[in-house]
Each structure stands twice: as structure tokens, then as C-alpha cells.
Amino acid sequence: MFDQFLCKAGELVARGEPFAIAEVVRHVKPISGKAGDKAIILSDGTIWGWIGGGCAQPTVVKEGLKALNDGRPRLVRISPTSSEEEGMVAYNMTCHSGGTLEIYIEPVLPKPHILILGRSPVGRALAKLAKTINYTVTVAALHADRENYPDADQLVPNLDLSAIKIWPQTFIVVSTQGEHDEDTLEKALETRASYVAFVASRAKAAKVIQSLGEHGIEQARLDRVRAPAGLNIQARSQEEIAVSILAEIIQLSRVQTMDQKDQSKEAKDPICGMTVEIASAEYSSDFEGQTFYFCCGGCKQAFDKHPQKHAVAKISMRES
Numbered sequence: 001m002f003d004q005f006l007c008k009a010g011e012l013v014a015r016g017e018p019f020a021i022a023e024v025v026r027h028v029k030p031i032s033g034k035a036g037d038k039a040i041i042l043s044d045g046t047i048w049g050w051i052g053g054g055c056a057q058p059t060v061v062k063e064g065l066k067a068l069n070d071g072r073p074r075l076v077r078i079s080p081t082s083s084e085e086e087g088m089v090a091y092n093m094t095c096h097s098g099g100t101l102e103i104y105i106e107p108v109l110p111k112p113h114i115l116i117l118g119r120s121p122v123g124r125a126l127a128k129l130a131k132t133i134n135y136t137v138t139v140a141a142l143h144a145d146r147e148n149y150p151d152a153d154q155l156v157p158n159l160d161l162s163a164i165k166i167w168p169q170t171f172i173v174v175s176t177q178g179e180h181d182e183d184t185l186e187k188a189l190e191t192r193a194s195y196v197a198f199v200a201s202r203a204k205a206a207k208v209i210q211s212l213g214e215h216g217i218e219q220a221r222l223d224r225v226r227a228p229a230g231l232n233i234q235a236r237s238q239e240e241i242a243v244s245i246l247a248e249i250i251q252l253s254r255v256q257t258m259d260q261k262d263q264s265k266e267a268k269d270p271i272c273g274m275t276v277e278i279a280s281a282e283y284s285s286d287f288e289g290q291t292f293y294f295c296c297g298g299c300k301q302a303f304d305k306h307p308q309k310h311a312v313a314k315i316s317m318r319e320s
Contacts, residue, residue, distance in 0.1 A: 013108065016169075026100070028099045037052065041065065055274060076105060078103075112253065115172045115173070116137070116141070117140050117184050118176030119141040122241050127152050130246060141157070141159070172197070197225070202228055
């Protein structure tokens with residue numbers, strides 16, 4: 001089983017997919033999870049492996065997704081008598097099988113990937129600078145070579161993107177300097193990259209984008225282009241422009257993480273007190289015009305037997 005776990009993790013790393021590893025580091029009977037049990041949590045909430053059933057699994061998935069969002073590991077305790085401790089996320093859960101479970105969760109995130117399209121002094125400076133902060137760098141340009149891009153992880157001597165792995169965490173910088181500007185920018189917009197920037201003056205960028213619009217590219221796609229590329233720091237030299245682009249990429253990645261946190265709306269399970277993410281909640285019940293959300297089917301069943309009792313208890317907790 002451990003070999004399978006390592007193989008699964010290796011496959012995800014090779015594909016550049018983010019995931020979190022959860023491992024049980026301590027347990028107190030009779031809970032089903034045991035020390036050494038492991039699971040992988042994918043970014044879509046899928047779990048592979050075993051760390052315990054009941055309320056433990058959705059709790060670990062929830063904390064695993066949080067770890068993927070903020071990039072920070074965490075130690076989670078699930079117990080009927082959990083209390084907050086420094087450095088530990090505690091869940092006081094009365095609906096599970098009893099006992100205590102402590103799980104360490106570690107996010108495994110791919111390096112940010114910068115894809116530079118085209119040849120230019122700015123592109124060369126950006127490739128060098130990105131490697132100093134441990135980013136993955138791919139350069140696709142006509143006649144791209146190691147002499148001009150010694151720091152790139154991957155060189156593609158043309159503008160064919162089919163052989164390049166592009167995912168949402170890929171940041172594309174189009175720096176073509178008049179060589180196939182429209183075609184290259186259009187190819188960049190066809191990808192699922194979260195960032196597409198065009199190194200050009202404001203006037204030139206406007207003309208290129210207008211040309212793409214006249215050739216049928218929908219406005220929603222054109223609005224994705226960041227031009228001129230980079231933050232406005234009054235950059236002049238090619239190195240300063242590269243710094244401004246990298247700063248914009250770093251800023252965007254932080255803002256995306258904050259937005260993901262802000263978008264998550266949560267409710268408290270009236271039975272066990274667990275926090276439940278509303279958007280992904282599988283169990284809910286409506287009572288007197290209000291929706292109640294549950295971490296598992298057992299909590300929902302307990303609520304449905306005596307909804308008046310539990311609904312009143314929840315309102316009382318809120319008022320106090």
C-alpha cells in the first residue's frame with residue numbers, strides 16, 4: 001500500500017497537479033483511523049487513501065483544501081473533547097465513533113510556471129530572474145537556444161504550444177517584439193493559463209488586441225490580456241520590466257488565494273458543531289424556512305428526528 005501511495009504521489013508531481021498529503025500521527029481507540037494511515041487530497045476535493053471514516057474524512061478534506069489554498073501545513077485533532085491549542089486545528093466532534101485522531105496535513109504544490117513566448121531582451125531577463133526564485137521556466141520562440149536562454153527548464157524552438165504542459169498555475173508572457181504578435185497572443189488566449197501578459201507599449205497592445213477582435217476573437221478572451229505587462233513601477237530597462245512582470249505574477253497568485261478564501265461560505269452543523277462548507281455540503285435539511293447543513297448522514301438523521309430541539313439549540317448558541 002505504501003508503494004502505491006508513493007507511486008500516486010509521484011504521478012501527481014510529474015503532472016504538475018497540486019495535492020495535499022494527510023497522515024494520521026496519533027489515534028486513541030475506538031476511532032477507525034490508525035497511526036500511519038495516509039491519504040491524498042486533490043484540489044477538487046477527491047480523496048485517495050484512508051485516514052478514517054465518518055466525520056473524519058470530510059474534515060480532513062476540508063483542511064486539505066485549505067492547505068492547498070494557503071500553502072501551509074497544519075496539525076488537525078478530531079476528538080469529542082478537543083480544545084484549541086497553539087499550532088493545532090481542533091474539532092470538537094461528538095458524532096463520530098469516539099476516540100481521538102490527530103492528522104498532519106502537508107500541501108504539495110507545483111512550482112509556479114512561467115511560459116515566455118517569443119524572443120526579446122525582456123524575455124531573457126525574465127527567464128533568469130524567475131529561476132532565482134525557483135520558478136519553472138519554459139521558453140517557446142523561433143530558434144530559441146541555450147546560449148540565449150541558459151536558465152530555462154524547457155526550450156521549444158517554435159511557437160507550437162501542443163507539447164507544453166499548461167495548467168491554471170501557468171503564467172504566460174508574450175514577448176514577441178513584432179514577430180507574429182497576433183498569432184502568438186491568440187494561441188496564449190486559447191490555453192487555460194490564469195495569466196496572459198503582452199510586453200508592448202500601451203498603443204501597440206491596443207492595436208494588436210483590436211486586430212484580434214476584428215478577426216473574431218470574442219471580447220471576453222481579449223479582456224484576459226494584461227497589457228502593458230507588469231505592475232506600473234515606472235520600469236525602464238529590460239531588467240526592471242522583468243521585475244515588474246514577476247511582481248505582478250506574485251501579486252496575482254496571492255490575490256487568487258485570498259479570493260478563494262473569501263468565496264467559501266460556511267455553516268455550523270447543529271449536531272456536532274463541525275464547520276461545513278455550504279457549496280460542497282452533501283447533507284442538509286430545511287426546517288421552518290431555514291436550511292441546516294451537516295457534515296455526514298448521521299448528523300442529518302439525528303437532526304431530522306428532533307428538528308425543533310436542535311434548531312432551537314442552534315439559535316440559542318448564536319444569541320449567546
